Amino acid sequence: MGGHFDLDNKNLKISELEQKLQEEGIWSDPTKANQINNELTNLKKLVNKFNELKSNIASSLDLLSILNDNDINEVNELEENFNNIKSDYEKLETEMLLNGKYDNLSCYLEIHPGAGGTEACDWASMLLRMYEMFCDKNNYTYEELDFQKGEEAGIKSVTIKISGDHAYGYFKGEQGVHRLVRISPFDSNARRHTSFAAVTVIPEIEQTTNVTINPDDIRVDVYRSSGKGGQGVNTTDSAVRITHIPTGIVVTCQNERSQIKNKATAMSVLTSKLQQLLEQSNEKDIDKLKSHINIEFGSQIRNYTLEPYKLVKDVRTNYEDYNADGVLNGNILPFMEAYLRIKR
Numbered sequence: 001m002g003g004h005f006d007l008d009n010k011n012l013k014i015s016e017l018e019q020k021l022q023e024e025g026i027w028s029d030p031t032k033a034n035q036i037n038n039e040l041t042n043l044k045k046l047v048n049k050f051n052e053l054k055s056n057i058a059s060s061l062d063l064l065s066i067l068n069d070n071d072i073n074e075v076n077e078l079e080e081n082f083n084n085i086k087s088d089y090e091k092l093e094t095e096m097l098l099n100g101k102y103d104n105l106s107c108y109l110e111i112h113p114g115a116g117g118t119e120a121c122d123w124a125s126m127l128l129r130m131y132e133m134f135c136d137k138n139n140y141t142y143e144e145l146d147f148q149k150g151e152e153a154g155i156k157s158v159t160i161k162i163s164g165d166h167a168y169g170y171f172k173g174e175q176g177v178h179r180l181v182r183i184s185p186f187d188s189n190a191r192r193h194t195s196f197a198a199v200t201v202i203p204e205i206e207q208t209t210n211v212t213i214n215p216d217d218i219r220v221d222v223y224r225s226s227g228k229g230g231q232g233v234n235t236t237d238s239a240v241r242i243t244h245i246p247t248g249i250v251v252t253c254q255n256e257r258s259q260i261k262n263k264a265t266a267m268s269v270l271t272s273k274l275q276q277l278l279e280q281s282n283e284k285d286i287d288k289l290k291s292h293i294n295i296e297f298g299s300q301i302r303n304y305t306l307e308p309y310k311l312v313k314d315v316r317t318n319y320e321d322y323n324a325d326g327v328l329n330g331n332i333l334p335f336m337e338a339y340l341r342i343k344r
Helices: 005-021 030-065 072-097 118-137 165-174 259-280 286-290 324-328 332-342
Strands: 107-113 141-148 155-163 174-184 193-205 217-223 239-244 248-251 298-303 311-314
Touching: 005 030, 030 072, 030 217, 072 332, 107 118, 118 141, 118 155, 118 324, 141 248, 155 165, 155 248, 155 259, 165 193, 193 259, 217 259, 239 259, 239 298, 239 332, 248 259, 248 311, 311 324, 311 332
Parallel strands: 174 298
Antiparallel strands: 107 155, 107 193, 141 155, 174 193, 217 239, 239 248, 298 311
16 A cells, blocks of 8 residues: 555655745745645655554554454444545545646636537536536535526536635546436437537646737627626626637636626636647647637547436546436546546
8 A cells, every 4th residue: 555655656746845945035936836735745644544544543443353253343343444444545545646737726617518509608608517516515616706697498508616625626627518308308209319518627736837818819809797796796897808819718707796806717718728739749830729629529538318217427437427417416426437547
């Protein structure tokens, strides 16, 4: 267990990070200092959990050596201890996989329906509900930054910010095309329909020296909010749309009554998107960077089948769950963990 976890290497890394935080002038760059401090905090938590798990295993083995097989209470207690150890080990194993550069950050999650009109818009709203229910069940908070209603039902697009423990690390595997097969509630002939929606996930990256946004490269439009906001939101030109002209990236925000706040949030999302593009490509040609933006429909990562049987299956990991209703009610953690395991 110690070899797999590599405790010595992690303790060495902790010492290195602590020394960095003691360097003169480190806090003159708050962004860099905070990144180091966050990495240090997360690493210490991981090591503490490992040591606690190791101690629990040793204690349980001691109990096993003096176990009275005829005492059912002792047997049950020890069985419960080992079940808890197994559960804690699986949680630790998952956390060990959350070692990406931005895994500990908050994230922005966008949902866009594919072709199919009302069907696809409704499917996009079902996905939004699934993610929000997951957040509610797993101590994540979410904030809707932009919400565009569908013409008849569902949503045209939505952007939410998700905050919590390793939010980006868990949600990054949700990026891609999600496919739904069901009997359409909008079809009077009750025919089976297939719908697609694209999910994009990006980490909330603070302003860095890697990304410089030239004011001449952006176009800022303001308009009246059309989302879920209250009457005050919907009756003022507080919504903001920012277009990054070189890449064609468009970011919108309309959750605040203040146009200034919406612009600041939209700029933060744009910065994160541009930073991600830079890191995903070694190409400096802006047209090639732009090609990473579009998600092609038909290359789905997960299928949600509600008719003629119920099954949710991830095509990347082959993980599947026949309780499709449970999945759509937010029980998607096993899918996230399965994705992390294949990416280790």
